[in-house]
Amino acid sequence: MSSVILVTGGSGLVGKAIEWVIENDKSERFGKKEGEQWIFLTSKDGDLRQREDTEAIFKKYKPTHVIHLAAVVGGLFKNMKYKLDMLRENMLINDNVLDVSKEFKVDKLVSCLSTCIFPDKTTYPIDETMVHDGPPHESNFGYAMAKRMIDVQNKAYNEQYGCNFTSVIPTNIFGPHDNYDLEDSHVLPGLTHKCYLAKKNNTPFIVGGTGKPLRQFIYSRDLAKLFIWVLREYKETEPIILSVGEKDEVSIKDVADAIVDAVGFQGEYSFDTTRADGQYKKTASNEKLLKYLPDFEFTPFNVGMYHFDIAVKESTQWFLENYETCRRGH
Ligand code: NAP
Ligand code: GDP
Numbered sequence: 001m002s003s004v005i006l007v008t009g010g011s012g013l014v015g016k017a018i019e020w021v022i023e024n025d026k027s028e029r030f031g032k033k034e035g036e037q038w039i040f041l042t043s044k045d046g047d048l049r050q051r052e053d054t055e056a057i058f059k060k061y062k063p064t065h066v067i068h069l070a071a072v073v074g075g076l077f078k079n080m081k082y083k084l085d086m087l088r089e090n091m092l093i094n095d096n097v098l099d100v101s102k103e104f105k106v107d108k109l110v111s112c113l114s115t116c117i118f119p120d121k122t123t124y125p126i127d128e129t130m131v132h133d134g135p136p137h138e139s140n141f142g143y144a145m146a147k148r149m150i151d152v153q154n155k156a157y158n159e160q161y162g163c164n165f166t167s168v169i170p171t172n173i174f175g176p177h178d179n180y181d182l183e184d185s186h187v188l189p190g191l192t193h194k195c196y197l198a199k200k201n202n203t204p205f206i207v208g209g210t211g212k213p214l215r216q217f218i219y220s221r222d223l224a225k226l227f228i229w230v231l232r233e234y235k236e237t238e239p240i241i242l243s244v245g246e247k248d249e250v251s252i253k254d255v256a257d258a259i260v261d262a263v264g265f266q267g268e269y270s271f272d273t274t275r276a277d278g279q280y281k282k283t284a285s286n287e288k289l290l291k292y293l294p295d296f297e298f299t300p301f302n303v304g305m306y307h308f309d310i311a312v313k314e315s316t317q318w319f320l321e322n323y324e325t326c327r328r329g330h
Contacts, residue, residue: 002035003107005231006061008048008097009069010040014112014170016177017220018067018227029232030225039063041070049089054096058104067227068097068111072143073179075186076278077208079116079140087142091149098153102163110231111167113151113239115216115282117144125246125285128169128239137279151239158237167239168230171284174311175220176318181329188217191256192316193328195263205265208275211253216243216284219299219311229293243286244298255312262316 009015019040025031032038039061046053048070072082072089079086094111101109118126119134131151136144150167157163178189185193191207198205226242234240250258256269289296299311319326 002037003064004037004039004061005065005067006039006041006057006063007067007069008041008093009071011042011177012069012073013173013175013178013220014069014223014227015040017175017224020176021221021224021228025225030228043070048096049092051096051100054100055103058100062104063101064107065231066097066101066106066109067231068094068101068109070097071112071147074143074184075190076139076276078184079143080276081184083140083142085142086140087146090143090146094146094150094153098150098157098165101165102157102161107164108231109163109165110227110234111150111154111165113147113167113169114144115169115171115241115243115284116140116279117147117169118282118284120279124281124283126241126282127285128241128288131169131239139276139278154237164237166230166234166237168227169239169241169243169284170223171216171218171241171243171282173218173220173223175315176322177220177326178315178319179327180319181327184329187215187252187255188259188312188315189319191259192263192319195256195259195265195269196320196323198267198269199263199265202267205256205260205267205269206272207252207256207269208272209252209277210273211251211256211271213252213277213279214249214281214283215252215255216246216249216282217255217311218242218244219315222298226289226293226296234292240288240292241284241286242289243284245286246283248298249281249283258312259316262313263320 022032120137154165174188179185180189180193
């Protein structure tokens, strides 16, 4: 049977990883299937904040399935600076993509949330039932509330119109094609770029905050496989957390150490404790995921431990090889 899978945000970190898996993975579960046509959108195909652009895209491609990734995305410092933009622009994009998917009778829509939408004050590990249990961390409440609304919308579209809409909740993501801007990016690409410049210019490498906060990182190509599995096999409307295990949580200092090693930076580095730490931790449980996919292998495993440093080396290598053309601000 033929299907057209439209991926919004197809040029971003996650979109590029899904494209890579679809083109390169030969397995039955994750690889491209006969009769499937995958369309990876960028903002050049249309501005999803605009209803007319969104409708025109759906009219052109007539998707049977949608993976909705497009969003105004950024790390802690961008979230703190642009709270209203993160709220409004993401709400506009999501409202258009979900409603036009209903109008065009899409068979299935998978949207992307994030673990930063969970309540700040909570018990650990966090699980899928806790999305609406209390206010998110104040540093990113704009982005978080726009994302939480997708879960509310999915339930409403399902209950009123029978739409097959669901969502996934990834932890912090990293990999090739990330945004390496110095200020508006996430911690891993931002620090990789800063460390690269410190090495090149013989200047100090300074990490924002105390280095103590804890995060779970998922490699974009692992996440891509899980997205494809959710699109094909996951039947619930309720979200599912896509994460490495709780034991694989690392501190921001661990992240900085892995980057220093991957970049080959020889100097000392320091922490600018005047800068924000954001949420201390958001440790998420992957129990639900592992009930469905007990044998899923995160890249690469070594005696049960996620080899974070190896994966960081791979994405740092990508940054160095693509320095001239990648997104890095200035
Ligand atoms: P990204 O690299 O910043 O890519 C964003 C994508 O959205 C790009 O393809 C961009 O198109 C597109 N886009 C942005 N505004 C648009 C608009 N108005 N109209 C049409 N397209 C637009 O983001 P990402 O890191 O891949 O994130 C993908 C999803 O994962 C997002 O929903 C994000 O919230 C979620 N997520 C990310 C992380 C993380 O650590 N990165 C963690 C948890 C969840 P252009 O390239 O043309 O600008
Ligand atoms: P978050 O997980 O949503 O908070 O997003 P980030 O990927 O932005 O990670 C934020 C954590 O990394 C905070 O504890 C920051 O203090 C720390 N951090 C250290 N240096 C940087 C940096 O250069 N950029 C970013 N985004 N975060 C940094």
